[in-house]
Amino acid sequence: MKAVCWEGVNRLSVEDVPEPRIENDQDAVVRVIASTTCGSDLHLLGGYIPAMRAGDVIGHEFLGEIVEVGPGVRRHEVGDRVVVCSFIGCGRCWYCANDLWSLCDNSNTNPGFGQAAWGYETGAVYGYSHAMGGFRGSHAEYVRVPFADYGAFTVPDGVDDLSALFASDAAPTGWMGAHLGGVGPGDVVAVWGCGAVGQMAARAAMLLGAERVISIDRFPERLAMTREHVGSETIDYTTTDVGAELRERTGGRGPDVCIEAVGMEAHSTGIEYAYDQVKQQMRMQTDRPTAVREAIHACRKGGSVFVLGVFGGVVDKFPLGAVMNKGLTLRAAQQHGQRYIPMLLERIAKGELSTRHLATHEMPLDQAPRGYDMFKHKKDGCVRAVFRPAA
Template identity: 70%
Template sequence: MRALQWDGIDKLSVNTVPDPRLINSQDAIVRVRRTTTCGSDLHLLGGYIPFMRAGDVLGHEFLGEVVEVGSDVRLHAVGDRVVVSSFIACGRCWFCRQELYSSCDNGNTNPALTETMWGAAPGGCFGYSHALGGNAGSHAEYIRVPFADVGAFRVPDGVSDERALFASDAAPTGWMGADLGGVRPGDVVAVWGAGGVGQMAARASMLLGAERVIVIDRFADRLQATARHVGCETLDYSATSVSAELEEATAGRGVDVAIEAVGMEAHGRGISGAYDQVKHQLRLQTDRPTALREAIYNTRKGGTVFVLGVFALAVNKFPLGAVVNKGLTVRGAQMHGQRYIPMLLERMERGELVTEHLATHVMPLEEGPRGYAMFKEKQDGCLRAVFTP
């Protein structure tokens, strides 16, 4: 089969690789119909996640058709159209029973690396380095799905491929930020990042009853798409003071919930931005926390900051004093997709959650390297590149 492989830092190619096969009785083989780039993939592309090997197949957000099932698969049959959670979970361990699916004890078959770095291993993820299991990714014609009865979900007939695709990762990640961030009716919510996940976090906040939702970014096309398709307020941080605008919006109090949807390669301005960039490039810190710092400073006393962006290890000048003295709750998680995907598919079917606008550039898998270049450089208003194997 054909697949998009990581060949080294900023190097991708499409090649012929072995077809996947059933390994365990709970596996399914899925023919990929749609698979999309994600901002977190850019951390892999740029070499900021140091556990990639040449030849690894990328991709973790996808939709497809079941073509083969293991003997213990009960909920799926050949021909089913399914969307698959990007994180792999067994559904039976203690963490899965608490609906903390991305913390599954059995989804990551290579836990030693992350146990050393973080003290415990998260679950496995498709196409996201050997630290998260070394699983082949979805930028391919076919993919093996472990624990298929737990992680794959049948797509309602009334939901298009283009809409359902983003129920794999972007929509549940965004919803998790609003849900676990504790968004309540009447809240003022600020979201840093107008990419796919940021937009979904904003829409989730609105559906959970927030009175005002403000999305912060610097790219005009992304802010325009957010205003048009999500329907919330937007703020261009390159043209104004974020702190001043949020103080005005909250009568000086600060936002109730801040959602950081940028991650380890956040862009910054001024001295602090230059500081983060230099330290990151010299590998004196592994992550740039520019947006996270701003979120902490602009959250009201007693408020909540939820970290959706991917961070690898350590940051400098983390404002712990602000967290403690303002009485903030800071939470973060990888995406508990199995917890949210069924509900999101229902909302998609009812038209409450629209996602197809995120697929700004749809192209054959063979054009994967070009799609990633457009996505990384944000060329031609590329919000997401979607590949059709």
Template identity: 70%
Template sequence: MKALCWTGINSLSVETVDDPAILNDQDMIVRVSSTVTCGSDLHLLAGYVPAMRAGDILGHEFLGEVVEIGAAVTRHQVGDRVVVSSFIACGQCWYCRNSLFSLCDNTNPQPGIAETLWGAATGGCFGYSQITGGFAGSHAQFVRVPFADVGAFPVPESLTDEEAVFASDAASTGWMGADLGGVGPGSTVAVWGAGGVGQMAARASMLLGAEKVIVIDRIPERLQQVRDWIGAETLDYSSTEVLAELREWSGGRGPDVCIEAVGMEAHSTRPDFAYDQLKLQLRLQSDRPTAIREAILAARKGGSVFVLGVYGGFVDKFPLGALMNKGLTVRGAQMHGQRYIPMLLDRMVAGDLKTGHLATHILPLSQGPKAYDLFKKKEDGCVRVVLRP
């Protein structure tokens, strides 16, 4: 089969690789019909996430048709159209039983790297380096889906691929940030990042009852999407002072909930961006934490901050004093897709949650390197690229 492979830092190639096969009786094979570029893939592309190997297949957000099932799969049949959670969960361990699916104890066969870096391993994830298990990704014609009854969900006929595919990761991740971040009726919420995840976090906040939601970014096309499709307010950080604007916008207190949906390659006009960029290039730190610093400083006293953006290692100048003295609650997680996907599909059908606009570009898999070039450079108004194998 054909697959989009990482071949080195900032280097991708469409290669011919072995077809996947059923390895365990809870596996199934899915023929991929749509798979999406994700901002966290850019961290892999640039070499900031450890344990990438030449030939690794990228991609973790996807939808497709079931073509083969293992003997123990009972919820799916050949021919079903399914959307698959990007993180793999067994459904039986302590973490899965407590709906913390991305922390599954049984789906990462290579836990040593994560245990060394983070003290414990996450669950497995499609196409996200050896640190999350080395699973082949979804930018391919076929994917093996472990624990298929737990992580794959039937797609309602009324939804297009371009709508439903975002339940796989972007919508689930965004909703998780609003939910676990504590958004509720009357909340004021600020979201850093107007990409797919940030837009979904903003919309989730609104649907959970937030009174005010503002999304912070600098890319005009993304901010316009927020206004047109999400219905939230926007703030261009390149032309204003974010902390002052947020204080004025929230009656002098600061937002109740700050959701950081940017991650380790954050950009900023603040002086600390140049500092972070230099340290990153010298490999003296692994991540640029500009956005999460700002979110912690912006949050009201006693408020909460949720980290949705992916971080890989260690950062400098973390505002621990602000976190402690302001009495903040800070949480973060990789997405618990199994917890949210069925509900999100229902909301898409009902028209509460719009996602199709995120697919600004649709290209064949053979143009995967071009897709990532567009996506990384944010050219031609690109928000997300859907690849069709």
């Protein structure tokens, strides 16, 4: 079958790889209908995520049709149209039982890296290095889905493929940031990043009762999309001082909840950006925390900061003093998608949550390297490239 393979830093190719098969009785094999790029994939391309090997199949956000099930699968059958959570959870360990699915004890078959880098292993994720389990990714014609009863969700008949696709990762990630960030009625929420996850976090904040939501980015087309499809206020950080602007818009107090949806390759216009970029390129730090710093400084006293962007290791100049002295609540997580996906599919079906607009560019799977180039460099207003293996 055809699949998109990582061949080295900034090198992708479409190759023939063996088709997946049932390996455990709780597996399913899914024929991919659509799969999409994600901002965290760019960290793989840039060489910032360790334990990648040439030939690894990438991609983790997808929708498909079940074509085979193992004897232990009870909730699905051949022919089901399903959206699959990007993180793999066993459904039985303490973490899964407590809705902390991305921290699953049993899905990551390579726990040593997480234990060494973070103190404990995390759950596994499709197509995201051998440190995260080494599972083949979704940019392929077929994918093996372990623990299918817990990771695959039947799509309601009234929900189209493109709308359902983003319930795999972008929508639950964004919702988690607003929910676990503590957004409630009457809050003012600031979101750094107007990509797919940032837009979903902003919309989630609104649906959870926020009085005002302010989204921050630098690309005019993304800012316009956020205003049109999400209804958020926006700030172009290249034209103003974000901290001063947020104080102005909140009567001097600052946002109640700040959500960072950018990650380890954050961009900025200030001297801190040049400093972070040099240190990252020299491997003196693994991540650029520019947006996290800004969110911490901008948040009101006693407020909440939630980090949604992917970070891999260590950062410099982290404002721990601001977190402590301002009495902030700081949280972060990889997405616990199984906790939110059924609810999100219902909201999409009811028209409460719009996701289809995120798919700005559709193309066949064999054009994926071009799609990633467009996505990485924001060409032609690309927010997400979607690959259709059958096209």
